Amino acid sequence: MIPSVDALLTVDPAVYKTAFNNTPVSFKHYLHQLPMFQPDALAELAKKYGERPADYYVSNSAPTPGTRFFDVKAKTLKPHEALAQLATGPMRVLLKRPENYHAGFRELLHKLFEKVVELRGGLNGEKIVRLESAIFVSAASSTTPFHFDPEINHFFQIEGGKHYHVYRPSAVREVELEDFYVEGKIEIGQVDLATRDKSLEHIFDLVPGSGFHQPQDAPHWVQTGAERSVSYAFVYETDASRARGRIFAANHYLRKLGVNPQQPGTNPGTDKAKSSVMKVVVPVRRRIVRNLDRGR
Template sequence: MKNNSYMGRLELAPQALDRSFNREPIGFDHNLSTLDLFGLDSLRTLAEKYQGHDSDYMVASSASAPDQKFRSVKSANLNPSQAIDRLKTESVRILLKRPQDYDSRFQELLDGLTEQVVSLSGGLKTDRIMRLESSIFLTSAKTLTPFHFDPSAVFFFQIAGEKIYHLYPPSALTEPEMEQFYFRGMVDIAQVELNRRDPKLEHVFKLSAGKGLHQPQNAPHWVETNGDISISYSFFFETLAARKISRTRGFNHYLRKIGAQPSPPGAHPRLDAFKADAMDVWIPCRKTLSAVKSAALGK
């Protein structure tokens, strides 16, 4: 039964989160499937507000296989409202970004869940969140999201339907694989090859309403939807400490290009700090130079 409270709740032991945060996937229970703002009619009303905001949503078809290139999956020429009406008749994946910008109830939900996660983690209490966002996913039955990893710590909530989440820890990636993603200071998904992962590292979560998981930053994964329409919600963030590690990896990418064998983050903390500080200067300069070049070329 739905209710009118926007107070989301997740159930996760503090010790479990401290052991696993940004290291290993971990499951939890939650109450988001009881909240009325995730009803299909409510989400249809929300989707209508995205009209004309093309950068805030994605509508795509299913991938043909888990190892299909992420960017090669066919986009659907539909807006979110149209796509919702075709969830039962076509293979559609809908991503609504930053719903809190379109409905204040989602801001209240996001703030409450983030506060709970921070309160459960000793490390997060002394860190600073630099970037915080949320998303809603609506998918047809029997759809695939191909293998990739994200640059954020993710908390994923299954609201309705079933999803099977194939998730690997960040240790399944090599340092060069992560470095090539971070050297430009990008905030986006990253594609890696599924067949290079150790099958023994795979975690398989069978998610139904009321079940969720923590997906560590840089944890590669692919997702399949079973049964009926699936509704999911996630919020994700990057902390100051995590950003410094990302910057360190970006610096290591340049060292590797000149033939060096850089030490991984954590091996030499003082050197890591130097690398991160250097990238804090270089990334804005690089982006400025790129913008100037584009302007000069009339692009």
């Protein structure tokens, strides 16, 4: 039985509502005290993932924060094997959607999400199109390279330390967002670290019991401390956040035509028209690219 969310999460409602999906904001939590996050319980959970490769990812550490995300080699280890070998060198393990493997994680996810909706002042007519969580287990001195994610994130440090460098979403240039969303991707936006505006960077030195809210498209890189790190995060997308991506995709094509397009949110009527058109165009483009890749 998961305690009430008010006993698990502490955040200033006014600060959160002002910062929501715009500026990274810290909070306190007590998730690290839950039995299902203890080492033996996590080891048992990892065993359940062995035959479901789509639900986990094991990789080496990135050599530098600026390394391109997909240049970091994946490892063929299964999650429980990787957890047993973390002491042998820098390595990262991602367990996706633990709520599908353990009822406690499903209850936790929904309780935390309900609290976040309350804190942000309701969904205001938006519909949830994706809600899921993940567990990150990393060896000491492991680096996750710089990238952004097209989803709204809440991140909780469970075990060990983690230095989390996250920028405000405005650190990603419009044309970079347009090039990403026109591909119809739903994860891992690759941008370079060297040219980011350092004034937009927030550094969270996370320890068990600390966490923060990461806005959609906020680029970040992560370094673990001198011991194993365990983190938990849940992410979600709404029809509105997905529509925002389609508006950037439409702006990609407008820019190619020599037009200087309006940012999402400038004109609701124009935004709706762009989103409706790209709801058809992006999936078709994705299928064409996929077929061309097969042909090659």
